[in-house]
Amino acid sequence: MSETLLEIDDLSLFRGQRCLFAGLSFSLSAGQVLQLVGDNGSGKTSLLRALCTLLPLETGTLTWRSEPLPQGRDNYLAELCYAGHADAIKLDLTPRENLAFYASLSNVPAHHIDTVIDKVGLAAQRDLPCRLLSAGQRRRVSLSRLLVSKAVLWLLDELLTALDAKGRALVAGLIAEHAAAGGAAIFTTHQPLSLDGVRVDPLDLNAIQVQDDSGVHS
Amino acid sequence: MLEAFNAVLNRDLRLAMRRRGDWVNPLVFFVIVISLFPLGVGPDTELLRQIAPGIIWVASLLATLLASETLFRADFDDGSLEQLVLSSQPLSVLVLAKVLAHWLITGLPLLFLSPLVAVVLQLQGRSIPALMASLLLGTLTLSLVAAIGAALTVGLRKGGVLLALLVLPLFIPVLIFGSSSVLAVEGGFPVQAHLSMLGALFLLSLALAPLAIAASLRIIYE
Numbered sequence: 001m002s003e004t005l006l007e008i009d010d011l012s013l014f015r016g017q018r019c020l021f022a023g024l025s026f027s028l029s030a031g032q033v034l035q036l037v038g039d040n041g042s043g044k045t046s047l048l049r050a051l052c053t054l055l056p057l058e059t060g061t062l063t064w065r066s067e068p069l070p071q072g073r074d075n076y077l078a079e080l081c082y083a084g085h086a087d088a089i090k091l092d093l094t095p096r097e098n099l100a101f102y103a104s105l106s107n108v109p110a111h112h113i114d115t116v117i118d119k120v121g122l123a124a125q126r127d128l129p130c131r132l133l134s135a136g137q138r139r140r141v142s143l144s145r146l147l148v149s150k151a152v153l154w155l156l157d158e159l160l161t162a163l164d165a166k167g168r169a170l171v172a173g174l175i176a177e178h179a180a181a182g183g184a185a186i187f188t189t190h191q192p193l194s195l196d197g198v199r200v201d202p203l204d205l206n207a208i209q210v211q212d213d214s215g216v217h218s
Numbered sequence: 219m220l221e222a223f224n225a226v227l228n229r230d231l232r233l234a235m236r237r238r239g240d241w242v243n244p245l246v247f248f249v250i251v252i253s254l255f256p257l258g259v260g261p262d263t264e265l266l267r268q269i270a271p272g273i274i275w276v277a278s279l280l281a282t283l284l285a286s287e288t289l290f291r292a293d294f295d296d297g298s299l300e301q302l303v304l305s306s307q308p309l310s311v312l313v314l315a316k317v318l319a320h321w322l323i324t325g326l327p328l329l330f331l332s333p334l335v336a337v338v339l340q341l342q343g344r345s346i347p348a349l350m351a352s353l354l355l356g357t358l359t360l361s362l363v364a365a366i367g368a369a370l371t372v373g374l375r376k377g378g379v380l381l382a383l384l385v386l387p388l389f390i391p392v393l394i395f396g397s398s399s400v401l402a403v404e405g406g407f408p409v410q411a412h413l414s415m416l417g418a419l420f421l422l423s424l425a426l427a428p429l430a431i432a433a434s435l436r437i438i439y440e
Contacts, residue, residue: 052304054439078306086297090229092236097229104225105305105312129236145301 002030004066005184006051006153011060013046020046021208024060028153028186031179033198036188038205044188045085047205048155051186052082078106081151085158087142091131095122095141098130099148106149116147120170135162143171146178154178156187168193222307223315230319233292241323244285248328251277252335263340270339271400274349275356277335278328279389282357285324286364287381289316290372290435299372303435310428313435317365317427325357345403348413352399355416356392362420362427363388369434391419 004027012022020043028034036044049055051062053073062069064076089098095117103110117126120140122133130138139162146154154175160168168191175185176198186203187193193200234241255273256266293299293316302312332353333346341349367385371377399412 049439054300054303056440074306077304080304082300082304084297084300086295086300088297088301090233090296090298092233093229097232101225101229102301104221105301105307107221107307 002032002182004029005064007061007063008051009061009063011050011062012058013043013050013055014058015043015046019058021205022059024208026203028184030152030182030184032184033175033179033195033200034184034186035193035200035202036186036205037202042205044205045157048082048157048186048188049084052080052155053077054082079152080155081106081146081149081153082155083142083146083157083159085161087138088145089130089138089141091138092129094127094129095133095144096126098141099144102145103148106151108148108150110148113148116144119147120144121166136164136167139163140167140170143174147174152183154183154185154187156185158189159187160189160191160193172196219307219311222305223311226302226312226315227319230316231322234319234323240288241285241327244281244324245327245331247284248277248281249331249335251280253338256338267340267342267404270336270341271345271349271397271404273339274332274335274353274400275393275397278332278353278357279360279386279393281328282325282360282364283382283385283389286320286361286368286385287378289320289365289368291368294372294438299435300439303439309432309435313365313369313431314428317361317431320365321358321361325361328357329353341400342404345400348403348409349400351409351413352396352416355413355420356396359392359416359420359423360389362423363392366427366430366434369431369438372435373438392416395419 006028008027009025011024013020036047038044046055050057053069064072067075069076093101096113099113099116100110103113114126117123120143122137122140125133125137130141133141143159159171163171172193172195175187176195178185179198252273259265259269290299293302303309305312329350332349336346336349364385367381370384371381374380395412395415399409399416402409402412
């Protein structure tokens with residue numbers, strides 16, 4: 001049994017007056033990969049944003065390495081990397097400059113940036129401004145943040161957007177590698193993603209959705 | 219922590235070097251607003267000299283306000299603001315680096331332009347050091363205070379007017395002590411008291427504004 005990293009207990013989430021879901025509990029251990037499944041509007045993005053502490057939890061607790069938040073917030077954030085809908089890269093900077101910035105922001109050495117850029121297939125573009133890259137290439141720069149940050153927990157929202165078949169295979173490979181190295185990941189996608197040798201556990205948000213009438217926050 | 223501070227500072231300065239428009243526009247605005255006054259008031263040098271400190275200070279206030287609107291906008295739009303909020307480094311330190319970079323780009327050039335516009339407005343030469351000293355302390359304070367408003371309004375489509383309504387009342391103490399320090403020199407009085415007040419306002423905003431900016435940025439994502 002591998003180490004339990006993240007524990008979620010009795011989490012419920014509201015957007016405005018509407019309850020997205022209530023009573024969600026799950027845990028994530030090292031090497032585990034979780035896929036959030038659900039229709040549009042079922043709260044996949046909101047759950048990911050709540051997990052990375054951008055959204056406040058209405059009820060419930062989040063525990064990272066047996067330390068409950070908010071006390072353990074800094075330790076949690078130091079080991080977390082969130083890739084949202086936005087690429088979070090500066091179009092006027094080159095891929096290398098963007099990644100160097102994120103390396104120093106998360107206080108990790110920058111010497112492996114070139115290796116990471118080669119790995120995501122942007123060796124020829126490493127010194128071009130990101131403005132000149134295609135949407136898929138920008139997505140690759142954004143995904144390289146995961147490798148540069150050395151984070152243990154990856155939270156990936158719609159990670160396959162704009163990626164081609166090779167890009168999808170690359171992402172699958174990166175997640176599988178990450179899980180094999182003892183990392184954990186939670187992701188959402190509407191496209192099929194097959195990971196070699198890694199089991200993907202689905203977490204169905206439709207099943208725990210609260211109906212509109214009972215979910216109104218009084 | 220220091221490394222993250224430097225990273226944000228360097229990134230923002232580098233971005234400013236590659237995008238000239240963002241920081242040139244407020245400077246041009248500053249010069250144009252000031253040069254409108256002699257045209258509007260007429261060539262009465264005595265009158266111009268009397269109102270010059272007020273004009274320069276109001277113009278730098280408006281230029282700072284104009285410039286601060288873009289402080290967090292680009293980062294908010296491309297998602298890098300989220301990453302700053304999610305960094306394990308203290309957010310108040312990171313935003314302080316952003317405000318410092320922003321001041322170096324938009325506030326410091328105002329300081330160097332001020333002797334020029336002082337001459338246009340017939341200010342005496344001996345007032346210029348006091349003008350520059352008061353602008354140094356004052357624009358730093360203004361940048362810090364305006365950043366609070368910019369952080370609160372960054373999520374809004376048309377936050378510009380709201381930003382002005384939020385922030386301009388907070389600018390009043392800086393305006394009063396800023397222009398009165400120049401007036402003091404013009405009238406032959408000592409300037410230390412005015413500059414000390416500006417210094418106190420700067421230290422107060424330096425201590426409190428980063429915390430307020432960080433709290434505002436966390437709120438806008440909820």
